[in-house]
Amino acid sequence: MKRPSESGSIDNRSTESSSPPGSASRRVEIEPWDIINSTNDLIFVHDWEGQILEVNRASCEVLGYTQDELLRLRLEDIDTPEHAADIPNRMNEIKRKRHHVFESSHRRKDGASIPVEVSAKLLTYNDKEFVIGIARDMTDRKNAARLLADSEWRFRSAFESSFLGTALVSPQGYFIDVNSAFCSMLGFSKTELVGLHFETVTFPADVELSREILRELVEGKIQDAQFEKRYQHKNGSHVWTEVSVALTRDSGGNPGYFIAQIHNINERKLVEAEKSQIHAQLIHSAKLASIGTLAAGVAHEINNPLTIIQGNIEFLRDYLSQMESPGQALQLLEKQEKGVRRIATIVNGLRTYARPDTDYIASVDLHKIIGDTVSLVGNIYLKSGIDLKFEMKSSYPFVKGSVGKIQQITMNLLSNAKDAIEKTETGGMIRIETEDASDSVILRVSDNGCGIELRFMEKVFDAFYTTKPPGKGTGLGLSIVQSLVESMNAKIELDSQPGLGTTFTLKFQRASKMDAQADRTKASLDQSVRGRALVVDDETSIREILRGYLEELGLEVLEAEDGMTALELVSTHTFEYVVTDIKMPKMGGDKLLLAIKSLKSPSPKLIVITGGILSEYTREQREAIRSCANGFLNKPFSREALHKVITLPLEK
Known part of the structure; x- marks a missing residue:
């Protein structure tokens, strides 16, 4: 076989083109080996024994040999040992297929290895068979692949080990992949979530917000988004989260997938809710304080004219009693005096309710406190269709307590009972009764309202817990009641049946007769x-x-x-x-x-x-x-x- 330098062609054919007539003016005379030497790929010609017969310039430059040095080598001399061992198998594949593509690794003169992809083809010249192999340096490709693999490994590691929930979502809204943090957050396994539509585990009220944000990402109106939403936990509860989401795109700008990081903010939301409740309660307390001040002032201003009216009624009764037939006039006077007493009871009730709370515990008349409270709100409840009954069964109603605290407890319990009754369609009744126990006086407040479910009963005394709809209650009423009860060394118990009603039973320490003597x-x-x-x-x-x-x-x-x-x-x-x-x-x-x-x-x-x-x-x-x-x-x-x-x- 003649070398290209002698003949200009591997098969010694003429370089004249076989172009059709009329194309000679466009023909360019180029030596074929000049073309071969201009490529960056490594080109070898070898026989079946692996002896190298011809190489191009790139082979010499990449491997660091001169052309003469390479022509004295065999394939196993330029292959790394692990690939040289596979040369016989590759030769067989070339004989069988006449063309074989494989990966190998060449060894430079300085000992460094170069990954290559080889395309080997069988050629025949003068009835002899040779192999021409074109090897492409895969160093850059291998490095890129390794970098890609490293990048994917880092992404996968970050994806799986992140304490934030992470999800890959298709443009259609289906979970492609989720990490363990997201699974734990919602109580589902990875198998259960992958393939599921995100709306399935989104709190219904937040679905439309999520749709709108994903739609704007797809349309390119925004590049990324951060928002709060609630997910549905597997147990039925909802989980407050803060979601950061972006959309990946391919080289053509087409949507690839959404990547979302989900931060569980349930605790933060609970704290915010508590702060909001406390703020609302502080505002409410401030309003009550101002109302209390106003009530005290109004009471003072009303009580003076009431004293005058009361005194004149008594003087007028004395005067009428001296007349021969004052019957009808005395009856009218009696009605007027009842009206005065009613006003006085209401004013005194307001005055008591406006009294600032103290820790001072004294002997107080439970019947009088409850009676004043009922007089204060009785007509309001009656106009709401609620019958308010007070049965004084205790023979000795003096207890150790605080007038203001007991009245606040009673008002809160009555308010709760009223709310429970308003949830039912039937007429309501609240019964307040006292009775004697061995060393205490029992106060019982019962209603025939909607009742409390068993699963809620152990939580009703917790601060900020409420079963009422938003805006209806602060969740502090019964918590305050329990705190006030305990501050007087009293006890409170709850009994309730859904659909039948609720009873609160309070046990107050009985005051000794000596303590109460001054009141009697x-x-x-x-x-x-x-x-x-x-x-x-x-x-x-x-x-x-x-x-x-x-x-x-x-x-x-x-x-x-x-x-x-x-x-x-x-x-x-x-x-x-x-x-x-x-x-x-x-x-x-x-x-x-x-x-x-x-x-x-x-x-x-x-x-x-x-x-x-x-x-x-x-x-x-x-x-x-x-x-x-x-x-x-x-x-x-x-x-x-x-x-x-x-x-x-x-x-x-």
């Missing part, structure tokens, strides 16, 4: 007194009412419209009794009490009357009342109440 002391109205009384109030009509009541007892009465005037009278006269208001111009009643105590020894019996509540006064005012006053009356008061305070022994 009776005084005889027939007892007469002697001496002089000073009436101090800035309202003329109230002074007139007080004068009339006290003169009935046989007392001489002087009046003063403020504390300063009263102090001048006390310094020049002797008084057995001083009846004074607290809030007055020039000098208030509290300063008057202290001044009298310092001037007179022994001092007269000092009695305080007020239309407000003790807790709305300053600390100095409260201390003056506690240390100096021998009696205390809330406006409006009756003749009987004033007479009782006047005739009681001097001890406070």
Whole structure:
């Protein structure tokens, strides 16, 4: 076989083109081996024994040999050992197929190896068979493949080990792949999720938002998106998540798949909800505080005219009683007095509800507290179609507690009962009853409302837990009730049946008779007194009412419209009794009490009357009342109440 350098052709054929006539002007004379030497591929010609017969320039340059050096080598000399062992098999394949493509690895003169892809073909020349092999350097391709494999490995590692849920989703919305974090988040296995449409596990209210975002990604309106959505857990609960999603595209710009990272934010949402609830409760508490202040002020302003009306009714009754036939007039007067008492009960209820809460525990009358509460809200519930019944079965209703706390507990329980009844279509009834136990007094609040399911009962006292619809409740009512009950060393129990109703049972510690004695002391109205009384109030009509009541007892009465005037009278006269208001111009009643105590020894019996509540006064005012006053009356008061305070022994 002649070398190309001698003949210009492997098979020694003429280089004349076989182009059709007329094309000679376009023919270019090029030596075939010049073309072979211009390629970057390695070209070898060898016989069946593997002896190299011819090579091109690229073979020399890539392998680092001269042409003469290569022509003295065999195939096993330029193949790496592991591939050289496979040469016989490759020769057989070439003989059998006449063409064979395979991967191998050539060894450079310096010992470095080069991965190649070889296309070997059988050629015949002068009745002899040769093999021409074209080897393409695969270094760049192998490196690219290795980099791609490394990249895929890193992606897979990050995909599987990420604490964030990760999902690959087709443009049609089906899960292509999901990681274990996402599976754990939703309670499904990977097998269950792959192939499932994302809407199947999306909270229904969030489906449309997800659709819109994916649609904008496909249309190219946005490149990526971050949003909050809820998924449906396998157990039926919902999981709040923060989703970051982007769309991959192929080289032609066509959608490939969505890749989404899903962060579980359930705990954050719970904290946000709690903060929101607390904020709402603080606003609500602030409103209640302002309402309480308003109620206390209104009570004070209403109680003064009520005192006047009450006093005049009693005087008018005395006057009518002296007439021969006052029957109808007395009946009308009785109705008017009932109206006054009703107003007074409501105002006093508001005044009690407005009282700031304290930890002070005393002997309190449970029947009176519940009665005042029922009087306050009874008509409201009646107009809502709810019958409110109060049965006082306890023979001794004095318990250790706080008036304000017990009233707040009762109001909360009544409110819950009202909400439960409104969920039913039948008429509602709330029953409040007391009864005696061995060392306690039982308060029971029952309703015939919708009841509470067993699975919810253990959670109803948890803060922020509510079965009411959004906007209906804060989830703090029963939590506050339990806290108030425990602060008085009392106990609360719950019993409920769905569809039948709910009963709350509270057990209060019974107060000893000694503790309650002061609340039960009776005084005889027939007892007469002697001496002089000073009436101090800035309202003329109230002074007139007080004068009339006290003169009935046989007392001489002087009046003063403020504390300063009263102090001048006390310094020049002797008084057995001083009846004074607290809030007055020039000098208030509290300063008057202290001044009298310092001037007179022994001092007269000092009695305080007020239309407000003790807790709305300053600390100095409260201390003056506690240390100096021998009696205390809330406006409006009756003749009987004033007479009782006047005739009681001097001890406070």
